[in-house]
Amino acid sequence: MLLGFCTVAFSFTFPVNAHEFRLRANHIFWKNQEAGTEKEIDFGRGVAAKILGKYPIFKDQEKVNYVSQIGTGISAQLGRPELRYYFGILDTEDINAYAAPGGYIFVTTGALKLMRNEAQLAGVLAHELAHIDQKHIVKQLNLQSSDRSLTSGIAQILGGATLSAKIALERLNDLAFKMLMEEGLSKKDEADADQKALEMLISTGYDPQSYLDYLLSLKPHLEQGQAKVLSKTHPTIDTRIKILSEFISRHELDSIHGKKNEKRFKQFMASL
Amino acid sequence: MLLLSRFDSKLLRKKYYIYFTAVIVLLPCTFTAALFAKEMTGYIKGLGSPLREQPKISSKVLTKLSRGTEVLSKETKGLWQKVEVGENQGWVMRGQISDVPVGVKKSILSQKIRLQSSSGKRVRLRTFTAVVGVRGLVDKKGQKISPYKTDYLALEWLEKQPTDEENSVQFVTFSE
Numbered sequence: 001m002l003l004g005f006c007t008v009a010f011s012f013t014f015p016v017n018a019h020e021f022r023l024r025a026n027h028i029f030w031k032n033q034e035a036g037t038e039k040e041i042d043f044g045r046g047v048a049a050k051i052l053g054k055y056p057i058f059k060d061q062e063k064v065n066y067v068s069q070i071g072t073g074i075s076a077q078l079g080r081p082e083l084r085y086y087f088g089i090l091d092t093e094d095i096n097a098y099a100a101p102g103g104y105i106f107v108t109t110g111a112l113k114l115m116r117n118e119a120q121l122a123g124v125l126a127h128e129l130a131h132i133d134q135k136h137i138v139k140q141l142n143l144q145s146s147d148r149s150l151t152s153g154i155a156q157i158l159g160g161a162t163l164s165a166k167i168a169l170e171r172l173n174d175l176a177f178k179m180l181m182e183e184g185l186s187k188k189d190e191a192d193a194d195q196k197a198l199e200m201l202i203s204t205g206y207d208p209q210s211y212l213d214y215l216l217s218l219k220p221h222l223e224q225g226q227a228k229v230l231s232k233t234h235p236t237i238d239t240r241i242k243i244l245s246e247f248i249s250r251h252e253l254d255s256i257h258g259k260k261n262e263k264r265f266k267q268f269m270a271s272l
Numbered sequence: 273m274l275l276l277s278r279f280d281s282k283l284l285r286k287k288y289y290i291y292f293t294a295v296i297v298l299l300p301c302t303f304t305a306a307l308f309a310k311e312m313t314g315y316i317k318g319l320g321s322p323l324r325e326q327p328k329i330s331s332k333v334l335t336k337l338s339r340g341t342e343v344l345s346k347e348t349k350g351l352w353q354k355v356e357v358g359e360n361q362g363w364v365m366r367g368q369i370s371d372v373p374v375g376v377k378k379s380i381l382s383q384k385i386r387l388q389s390s391s392g393k394r395v396r397l398r399t400f401t402a403v404v405g406v407r408g409l410v411d412k413k414g415q416k417i418s419p420y421k422t423d424y425l426a427l428e429w430l431e432k433q434p435t436d437e438e439n440s441v442q443f444v445t446f447s448e
Contacts (some may be wrong), residue, residue: 050422071440071446072435075317076437077368082375167417199365
């Protein structure tokens with residue numbers, strides 16, 4: 001309504017065509033967004049450092065490169081172009097994957113051991129990419145500015161390089177880290193990330209069913225306590241599968257079968 | 273009592289007048305907003321997003337659109353958007369379009385920020401990451417701020433890993 005009112009007011013005041021007006025409005029909006037992106041990366045970097053403080057980084061160059069190439073291949077097509085994404089492996093048997101704002105994504109060796117093909121890895125990375133692209137953590141922390149923009153909200157709160165700004169940043173990092181390790185994101189955001197992951201798989205030619213297979217394969221491990229953080233922070237597998245199945249039938253995606261690249265995945269992950 | 277009821281009816285009339293004005297002003301605005309929502313300018317996010325003839329993943333690729341290309345969204349059908357790009361019309365998946373212009377890649381790694389470390393010395397970011405990684409950030413009284421450990425050295429290792437978007441896109445197009 002407000003947009004409509006502004007549009008009418010603007011078009012009466014300045015006689016420009018609708019297309020030109022949209023371009024101008026987008027430009028103003030984009031400039032504000034851009035200012036907050038650096039702060040979002042700064043914020044996410046602190047969260048990523050805490051994730052690495054909890055779990056050691058896995059430094060097998062070949063495996064890290066492989067995971068990074070799959071992740072970057074997807075993010076270059078469907079991620080936020082202004083972000084440089086980093087894909088790392090965490091050396092822990094706990095089955096999980098994490099995303100910190102600004103482009104930091106991690107998958108555990110426990111999760112990689114459970115995966116059967118490249119499409120499953122692509123699905124997990126795409127789920128984490130969706131959390132970053134939709135700014136789920138930033139939204140949940142309610143870091144909004146007076147103009148209701150999420151990114152400039154971070155910039156407003158963490159605007160300076162002073163010690164007090166850094167202390168504020170550190171405290172927000174703690175809240176985000178606690179959210180990732182204990183409280184979890186909202187069920188709605190997890191469902192959103194699952195659905196976006198399926199869209200990304202279809203868009204990049206991967207088999208979407210493989211992602212559902214991976215989720216189903218998690219079930220016994222959750223019951224045996226091999227994915228402690230995941231079971232605390234995510235909805236149940238049955239709930240996730242139910243929501244995804246509804247999404248698949250609503251968009252008639254049942255007939256889509258993409259590549260799985262099982263051989264290549266096993267070749268890279270054989271020695272894990 | 274009579275005075276009160278007169279006052280009430282005056283207030284009621286004023287209320288209706290406000291409602292009436294609001295409807296008159298906002299109704300055309302809603303229509304305008306709907307008109308603008310139907311045909312929106314979008315921007316291609318990805319490197320070489322395929323523009324397809326039909327809203328199906330198996331449909332013929334008409335052309336590949338480069339990152340930042342401005343498109344006019346005409347219609348939405350499930351996960352697909354019909355777009356117009358110059359002479360061409362076709363379908364792209366909705367996740368490939370951004371409603372804001374595509375920005376340049378941002379990096380904070382080259383920035384030099386001076387901060388107080390736990391040793392009391394003011395340090396630059398690169399040194400800061402190492403010092404904070406080991407001892408933790410402290411406030412002016414020397415109290416540790418966070419109960420959680422950090423590992424900035426591992427993070428810097430990850431950030432140094434080379435990536436190439438075009439090569440990676442090629443890598444994921446491979447199919448066995």
